[in-house]
Amino acid sequence: MSARKHTALPKARTLIEALPWLTRHHGKTVVIKFGGNAMVDEELKAAFAQDVVFLRHAGLRPVVVHGGGPQISAQLERLGLESEFKAGLRVTTPEAMDVVRMVLAGQVQRELVGLLNQHGPLAVGMTGEDAHLMTATRHYAEVDGERVDIGRVGEVTAIDTGAVRALLDDGRIPVISSVARSADAGDGTGVFNVNADTAAAALAAALGAETLMVLTDVEGLYEDWPHSDEVISRLTATELEKLLPDLASGMVPKMRGCLHAVRNGVHTARVIDGRVQHSILLEIFTDEGIGTMVVPDEPAAAAGIADIKGSSESEKAGAA
Numbered sequence: 001m002s003a004r005k006h007t008a009l010p011k012a013r014t015l016i017e018a019l020p021w022l023t024r025h026h027g028k029t030v031v032i033k034f035g036g037n038a039m040v041d042e043e044l045k046a047a048f049a050q051d052v053v054f055l056r057h058a059g060l061r062p063v064v065v066h067g068g069g070p071q072i073s074a075q076l077e078r079l080g081l082e083s084e085f086k087a088g089l090r091v092t093t094p095e096a097m098d099v100v101r102m103v104l105a106g107q108v109q110r111e112l113v114g115l116l117n118q119h120g121p122l123a124v125g126m127t128g129e130d131a132h133l134m135t136a137t138r139h140y141a142e143v144d145g146e147r148v149d150i151g152r153v154g155e156v157t158a159i160d161t162g163a164v165r166a167l168l169d170d171g172r173i174p175v176i177s178s179v180a181r182s183a184d185a186g187d188g189t190g191v192f193n194v195n196a197d198t199a200a201a202a203l204a205a206a207l208g209a210e211t212l213m214v215l216t217d218v219e220g221l222y223e224d225w226p227h228s229d230e231v232i233s234r235l236t237a238t239e240l241e242k243l244l245p246d247l248a249s250g251m252v253p254k255m256r257g258c259l260h261a262v263r264n265g266v267h268t269a270r271v272i273d274g275r276v277q278h279s280i281l282l283e284i285f286t287d288e289g290i291g292t293m294v295v296p297d298e299p300a301a302a303a304g305i306a307d308i309k310g311s312s313e314s315e316k317a318g319a320a
């Protein structure tokens, strides 16, 4: 009897090693932004869904906000519609807006909901239009110091988290497309195209999330992009603010979003490599994380981070 081999013992130990982390994060909200460029590989998408469902079953409250830039561009091209970006944002004509809404809510969101629901009746898709989740006004881009009209691109002015909280309380995983309703009831099509990083950050702040995780197609924030692949692993809000004017293209809304989140109550904002399978779990269970972590400046909030870091260190020690 005593000589019997319990071959699953290492697995049991691994699960128990995660116990302190699971206890600490039980009931915490995590907003995860899944970027269009990290969403092109089938295996990655399936692994992403597994990670999110794992978090949900581990007692966290994950919320998914998804992008779909490459998918929108492909559809616009198929339809022979021009697509142009200014200051990292898509110039969105009313015709392009129809395509953005169709691709995000009708294609990308449906696919993610389907993948998540392979694991049970968990995911519910919605856009910022639903239940007044996201209200926006027209956003003007700034190019070389000038205010430029980029069409139906929205700036989030209000968030009503009621429907998302109700879904979370019901044990569901909200999957949100970054289309917002217009603040002006008499406004044409009544919807705006919001950058998905911006939408995720605004939602994380409004929900008082513990963490904002932005999955993308690079390892994190590179210190001297595109000349070096040295990733900045940790920086404070003030350090990030100083870097913002030097950032380019897709990193601008991402890092602006991270800054907004940690300045508005979110404890950590992380940019991680969505090309790595199970990157969400890797980020959580690895001491230093695998990407870039932004933390608030305030001593009180920073104390919270120290607590998280200290504990994850002991987890790593336990895992070694």
Ligand SMILES: Nc1ncnc2c1ncn2[C@@H]1O[C@H](COP(=O)(O)OP(=O)(O)O)[C@@H](O)[C@H]1O
Pocket: 034, 035, 036, 037, 038, 067, 069, 197, 215, 216, 217, 218, 220, 221, 222, 223, 224, 225, 247, 248, 249, 250, 251
């Ligand atoms: N400092 C930087 N560090 C990392 N990537 C950067 C940086 N500056 C610009 N980029 C660019 O930003 C891209 C990520 O943004 P984006 O293409 O919008 O991704 P997603 O589709 O995931 O939202 C990277 O692929 C890279 O080309």
Ligand SMILES: CC(=O)N[C@@H](CCC(=O)OP(=O)(O)O)C(=O)O
Pocket: 034, 035, 036, 037, 066, 067, 068, 069, 070, 072, 088, 089, 090, 100, 153, 154, 178, 193, 194, 195, 196, 197
């Ligand atoms: C205003 C604006 O640029 N909206 C984005 C919305 C999708 C998005 O942000 O997708 P990614 O996260 O994959 O880049 C767009 O039209 O492409």
